Amino acid sequence: xxxxxxxxxxxxxxxxxxxxxxxxxxxxxxxxxxxxxxxxxxxxxxxxxxxxxxxxxxxxxxxxxxxxxxxxxxxxxxxxxxxxxxxxxxxxxxxxxxxxxxxxxxxxxxxxxxxxxxxxxxxxxxxxxxxxxxxxxxxxxxxxxxxxxxxxxxxxxxxxxxxxxxxxxxxxxxxxxxxxxxxxxxxxxxxxxxxxxxxxxxxxxxxxxxxxxxxxxxxxxxxxxxxxxxxxxxxxxxxxxxxxxxxxxxxxxxxxxxxxxxxxxxxxxxxxxxxxxxxxxxxxxxxxxxxxxxxxxxxxxxxxxxxxxxxxxxxxxxxxxxxxxxxxxxxxxxxxxxxxxxxxxxxxxxxxxx
Amino acid sequence: xxxxxxxxxxxxxxxxxxxxxxxxxxxxxxxxxxxxxxxxxxxxxxxxxxxxxxxxxxxxxxxxxxxxxxxxxxxxxxxxxxxxxxxxxxxxxxxxxxxxxxxxxxxxxxxxxxxxxxxxxxxxxxxxxxxxxxxxxxxxxxxxxxxxxxxxxxxxxxxxxxxxxxxxxxxxxxxxxxxxxxxxxxxxxxxxxxxxxxxxxxxxxxxxxxxxxxxxxxxxxxxxxxxxxxxxxxxxxxxxxxxxxxxxxxxxxxxxxxxxxxxxxxxxxxxxxxxxxxxxxxxxxxxxxxxxxxxxxxxxxxxxxxxxxxxxxxxxxxxxxxxxxxxxxxxxxxxxxxxxxxxxxxxxxxxxxxxxxxxxxxxxxxxxxxxxxxxxxxxxxxxxxxxxxxxxxxxxxxxxxxxxxxxxxxxxxxxxxxxxxxxxxxxxxxxxxxxxxxxxxxxxxxxxxxxxxxxxxxxxxxxxxxxxxxxxxxxxxxxxxxxxxxxxxxxxxxxxxxx
Numbered sequence: 001x002x003x004x005x006x007x008x009x010x011x012x013x014x015x016x017x018x019x020x021x022x023x024x025x026x027x028x029x030x031x032x033x034x035x036x037x038x039x040x041x042x043x044x045x046x047x048x049x050x051x052x053x054x055x056x057x058x059x060x061x062x063x064x065x066x067x068x069x070x071x072x073x074x075x076x077x078x079x080x081x082x083x084x085x086x087x088x089x090x091x092x093x094x095x096x097x098x099x100x101x102x103x104x105x106x107x108x109x110x111x112x113x114x115x116x117x118x119x120x121x122x123x124x125x126x127x128x129x130x131x132x133x134x135x136x137x138x139x140x141x142x143x144x145x146x147x148x149x150x151x152x153x154x155x156x157x158x159x160x161x162x163x164x165x166x167x168x169x170x171x172x173x174x175x176x177x178x179x180x181x182x183x184x185x186x187x188x189x190x191x192x193x194x195x196x197x198x199x200x201x202x203x204x205x206x207x208x209x210x211x212x213x214x215x216x217x218x219x220x221x222x223x224x225x226x227x228x229x230x231x232x233x234x235x236x237x238x239x240x241x242x243x244x245x246x247x248x249x250x251x252x253x254x255x256x257x258x259x260x261x262x263x264x265x266x267x268x269x270x271x272x273x274x275x276x277x278x279x280x281x282x283x284x285x286x287x288x289x290x291x292x293x294x295x296x297x298x299x300x301x302x303x304x305x306x307x308x309x310x311x312x313x314x315x316x317x318x319x320x321x322x323x324x325x326x327x328x329x330x331x332x333x334x335x336x337x338x339x340x341x342x343x344x345x346x347x348x349x350x351x352x353x354x
Numbered sequence: 355x356x357x358x359x360x361x362x363x364x365x366x367x368x369x370x371x372x373x374x375x376x377x378x379x380x381x382x383x384x385x386x387x388x389x390x391x392x393x394x395x396x397x398x399x400x401x402x403x404x405x406x407x408x409x410x411x412x413x414x415x416x417x418x419x420x421x422x423x424x425x426x427x428x429x430x431x432x433x434x435x436x437x438x439x440x441x442x443x444x445x446x447x448x449x450x451x452x453x454x455x456x457x458x459x460x461x462x463x464x465x466x467x468x469x470x471x472x473x474x475x476x477x478x479x480x481x482x483x484x485x486x487x488x489x490x491x492x493x494x495x496x497x498x499x500x501x502x503x504x505x506x507x508x509x510x511x512x513x514x515x516x517x518x519x520x521x522x523x524x525x526x527x528x529x530x531x532x533x534x535x536x537x538x539x540x541x542x543x544x545x546x547x548x549x550x551x552x553x554x555x556x557x558x559x560x561x562x563x564x565x566x567x568x569x570x571x572x573x574x575x576x577x578x579x580x581x582x583x584x585x586x587x588x589x590x591x592x593x594x595x596x597x598x599x600x601x602x603x604x605x606x607x608x609x610x611x612x613x614x615x616x617x618x619x620x621x622x623x624x625x626x627x628x629x630x631x632x633x634x635x636x637x638x639x640x641x642x643x644x645x646x647x648x649x650x651x652x653x654x655x656x657x658x659x660x661x662x663x664x665x666x667x668x669x670x671x672x673x674x675x676x677x678x679x680x681x682x683x684x685x686x687x688x689x690x691x692x693x694x695x696x697x698x699x700x701x702x703x704x705x706x707x708x709x710x711x712x713x714x715x716x717x718x719x720x721x722x723x724x725x726x727x728x729x730x731x732x733x734x735x736x737x738x739x740x741x742x743x744x745x746x747x748x749x750x751x752x753x754x755x756x757x758x759x760x761x762x763x764x765x766x767x768x769x770x771x772x773x774x775x776x777x778x779x780x781x782x783x784x785x786x787x788x789x790x791x792x793x794x795x796x797x798x799x800x801x802x803x804x805x806x807x808x809x810x811x812x813x814x815x816x817x818x819x820x821x822x823x824x825x826x827x828x829x830x831x832x833x834x835x836x837x838x839x840x841x842x843x844x845x846x847x848x849x850x851x852x853x
Binding site: 122123149159226268324 | 470471472473474494495496516517519523524527528530531544546550552553555556557558559560562563565566567583584585586606607609610612613651652653654655658711712713714715743744745779780782783784785786787795798799800802803806807809810811812813825826
């Protein structure tokens with residue numbers, strides 16, 4: 001059984017005890033992992049519930065393509081272990097600093113440049129054990145690819161920022177690493193690049209990344225040797241180092257770090273981008289990146305009018321998430337109350353009301 | 355048999371005066387959209403699991419989202435349970451009417467509203483048939499990936515409700531991976547949009563929660579589907595084995611080698627022989643098991659992978675490895691697999707299809723154990739699997755005209771599902787819990803987990819009027835069922851009163 005470096009520990013009992021204690025005296029908890037994604041939510045005032053000690057890979061059988069690990073396990077350890085066996089996390093979680101954990105990656109629901117091609121975090125979560133607001137351990141989903149028994153409450157945990165339960169461990173579907181990776185750079189302005197990417201994405205090509213930095217189009221290809229070679233011939237451009245894509249994944253590319261904060265503006269990939277048209281973009285144009293302290297006041301309404309939404313990824317200023325329509329917000333409150341009736345977990349992290 | 359609802363163990367609602375129901379619903383619905391006469395509602399008494407039958411008080415056939423909202427609101431006001439129904443092809447009794455309730459039939463929502471080839475999306479109404487989405491997308495070089503065996507007839511709304519899979523979900527995902535957004539109506543008549551055309555919609559991932567919720571949370575009225583590019587080349591390998599365990603070993607070695615087949619299917623001797631007799635697929639009749647492994651992608655990569663997989667199959671002990679020569683032969687190989695269920699008619703008058711999933715490594719053990727259980731119960735079993743994702747479809751052969759045979763089949767089916775749970779699997783991979791597997795839910799989930807499901811349902815439907823008695827058991831039902839099934843020497847739900 002592969003494990004982390006000598007410091008694995010199952011703290012389920014202690015964490016459950018802490019939650020029951022918090023429930024007894026109604027004190028909210030701030031669930032903390034590596035703290036790398038702290039810029040993504042609103043501030044929480046609560047007793048810290050440290051998850052970092054609850055760590056270790058619980059099960060990993062490469063032939064099953066499934067890995068189960070405790071929430072506090074460092075993401076870097078998981079990715080190193082997978083790499084040893086020629087596998088990887090398909091949703092390519094951004095590392096926003098060192099010390100990020102599996103629980104944080106799932107709770108924040110952020111997926112990397114591969115997202116349009118292979119899917120999001122929630123697409124790869126097969127199951128999770130959580131603590132509910134009564135400190136009870138609940139297991140949703142499992143370790144098999146197909147499982148339609150019960151509601152997919154485990155997928156609901158992805159992107160819920162810890163407001164619906166304390167993630168204890170998560171089972172993920174993992175995928176084989178592609179045999180070949182290549183990167184190309186094309187000297188194309190944003191609008192022309194978007195058109196070219198939309199055209200390429202409609203074809204069965206081994207694309208795994210499409211990023212525009214304001215000057216040039218960066219493409220990444222992952223797949224079989226022949227397929228990648230054929231795609232390179234078709235696409236043209238100049239060769240680049242696929243390792244450069246780490247900066248796109250981790251949001252450290254220079255065009256993403258030149259502001260006080262960083263805002264992720266998700267838009268329908270091929271629709272109009274309005275005032276966001278000149279921003280650097282990733283994911284075929286589905287994500288526009290605004291490196292600034294705050295978006296302009298009218299940006300929120302404009303994003304919504306375009307069928308999209310904004311969230312903060314780095315920084316502290318402004319609202320962290322796109323406001324919800326009243327009926328959906330009311331539903332969020334009822335869902336929160338269903339799993340965390342006393343409002344213990346990260347209250348206000350996403351919205352003041354949940 | 356669970357074809358009748360038990361007011362003590364499922365749900366109980368006071369009967370509504372038929373005249374009041376008619377007075378409220380008939381004016382909302384189009385002409386001919388409110389049915390109560392026995393000959394008119396009889397066709398709706400069951401879905402694709404015909405052993406389960408019940409008659410609703412009325413069948414409603416709305417044509418617009420406003421009518422759906424008005425019907426749901428009226429039912430809420432009257433306290434009448436509502437069951438939504440798509441094409442009625444489901445295999446778990448999920449669209450079985452609630453006796454005395456309203457059956458909301460979505461068959462009039464049958465339009466494809468638009469295909470956007472650039473965005474690679476299809477906007478459809480829920481009554482659109484699964485296969486017709488791919489047909490409409492094909493001229494654009496695109497397809498809709500989930501392909502349940504019933505894809506000729508089943509509808510997208512039902513696919514969303516059940517999180518339908520199919521033979522290609524190993525590579526392309528289930529319905530949940532291929533739906534971007536849905537317009538849904540809650541029991542309060544509220545019209546909500548879940549998910550959206552931009553990725554990772556704000557707030558909780560309600561689209562994921564709703565997918566596979568079996569009609570317990572709301573009614574789908576419009577869906578935005580993700581389409582994918584049609585692969586350049588698709589090729590199929592048929593491999594024969596003289597031992598089922600060796601076939602299972604071959605599945606593990608293909609997956610471990612980093613190959614992601616588009617489909618990886620297995621049939622055992624009885625299943626493949628029945629399918630061969632039925633469809634003339636060209637299967638080797640003397641094999642103990644066959645595997646069908648489909649590889650798609652770019653020409654040269656597919657050629658390379660076919661070589662690799664063929665070698666792996668031979669190393670795993672395949673007695674024969676055949677690559678379909680052409681498209682006609684590929685289709686013939688698949689015709690046998692897709693016709694496996696109807697082919698069972700040649701083995702026995704009736705069959706009962708099970709839908710458990712297991713970790714792939716447990717396949718040899720589960721197969722052996724299933725054989726033992728079948729012997730104990732005195733019934734035959736033919737096996738068809740989505741082997742790549744560990745989804746088993748054992749087909750239990752019985753004769754409904756023989757006294758006690760159906761009960762034996764159900765007992766064996768329950769035992770097989772519990773076997774799946776015991777190795778870390780699930781009681782259902784793609785057919786849903788519905789009415790059929792409601793008792794086995796008590797085996798897979800603890801009372802606290804069942805409570806959480808009820809709490810989530812109540813967040814959408816506090817009165818519990820949407821599809822009652824399905825998918826999530828009451829704790830009272832689990833207590834009663836647990837009394838019959840003692841696990842590991844411990845009586846589950848020990849704190850609950852026994853009925």
